Amino acid sequence: MSLAALSLRCQQCHTAMRLLPLPMSRQFHSGPILLARQTKKITTPTKKQLAEKAKRRAAKAQKSIYESEKMKLDDAIAVLRAVEVASPNATYEITIKTEMPNGAAVPKGRYTLPREPKAASKDKILVFAEGRQADEAKAAGADIVGGPELVDGILSGRHQATLFLCTPGLIRGISAKLGRFLGPRGLMPSERRGTVTDDISGFIRRLKGTAEWRGDKAGTIRAPIAKLEYPVEDVVKNIRYFLRTVKIATGNQRDPTDTGRKKDNQPVNPITKVILSSRQGPGIQIADF
CATH class of the missing domain: 3.30.190.20 (Ribosomal protein L1/L10, rRNA-binding domain)
Known part of the structure; x- marks a missing residue:
């Protein structure tokens, strides 16, 4: 059908209007092929590259x-x-x-x-001991002496101390409840630090003046x-x-006084x-x- 038949004429010159031919296919700027070209490939830096980068940053950092x-x-x-x-x-x-x-x-x-x-400063010493060892700890100057019954008082804050000692026979009974409470504070008795010992009185005497x-x-x-x-x-x-x-x-x-107790x-x-x-x-x- 022609433009004249459709009555499509210019209002100024009254001539028939011409239509431009339309392309057979539309071009999309977001086609899958073009998007694949625009995507950047992410590369993971190696350890050597990260070390060199950290070294350059440290060199540029302002120092005192x-x-x-x-x-x-x-x-x-x-x-x-x-x-x-x-x-x-x-x-x-x-x-x-x-x-x-x-x-x-x-x-x-x-x-x-x-x-x-x-x-x-004077330490406040709490000792887990029973029987004769408890009496020796009190005579040596311990502030709080007792057995597993002290655990609840420590957790509630009723018994507070700066140093905790324990005999080997009681350490297993208190570790389960006090490990997470005293461990992060560095106060949990341990054999490596020497705070789990049978010689409680001797340990307390060595602490005096330190x-x-x-x-x-x-x-x-x-x-x-x-x-x-x-x-x-x-x-x-x-x-x-x-x-x-x-x-x-x-x-x-x-x-020099270590007798091999500590691990290498x-x-x-x-x-x-x-x-x-x-x-x-x-x-x-x-x-x-």
């Missing part, structure tokens, strides 16, 4: 002005003494950063510095180590003693940094630790 400066211990002490010249009663603080590999426990231990910067150090979840240990008014020799002696204690507890050094495959917390600081002074990284 003291990050690249390491000093010997004697030089660091001299710098802090100069900074704190107006505060001779200020305290040195030592910060030890350790790695926390999988399966490693939060580092902790006890120490007695050759010259204490402050009076040691202080406890404990790392945080990231493995960082902080402790006051000396006063600025101390002679340099005393400060060095305190720091060397504390470092040796931490190295033994974290597996970086063998205990015990996880090691490598020491990455040792920083000495004071109240107003900077944190100085020690090179010779």
Whole structure:
């Protein structure tokens, strides 16, 4: 049928209108072939590529002005003494950063510095013991002594302590209920730490005059180590003693008094940094630790 027959004419010139031929097929921009070309192939980076990327990021990261400066211990002490010249009663603080590999426990231990910067805090000791051992624990200075009946009081918060000891005969009866409660806090008695023993009274006597150090979840240990008014020799002696204690507890050094009780495959917390600081002074990284 023609356009004239359809009466399709231009209103201005009254001539018949022409229609453009339509294509036989429509072109879609979202056809399956075109979409397949636009899809990007996702590649998983290798471990080597990830390590190189992390290395580049670490190199670009802004660092502290003291990050690249390491000093010997004697030089660091001299710098802090100069900074704190107006505060001779200020305290040195030592910060030890350790790695926390999988399966490693939060580092902790006890120490007695050759010259204490402050009076040691007194522990509140709870002992699981019965019979003669319970009497010996009370005579040695334990604050709370009893058997499995103490478990409910510990869970409810009625019995609180900073140190828990137990005899080997009672450890199985309390582990099921107290393991999840005291374990995450590092207070659960264990043979590896020496807090499960038959010699309760001897253990308590050895604790007298000692202080406890404990790392945080990231493995960082902080402790006051000396006063600025101390002679340099005393400060060095305190720091060397504390470092040796931490190295033994974290597996970086063998205990000369160890009789082979500890396992050789015990996880090691490598020491990455040792920083000495004071109240107003900077944190100085020690090179010779």
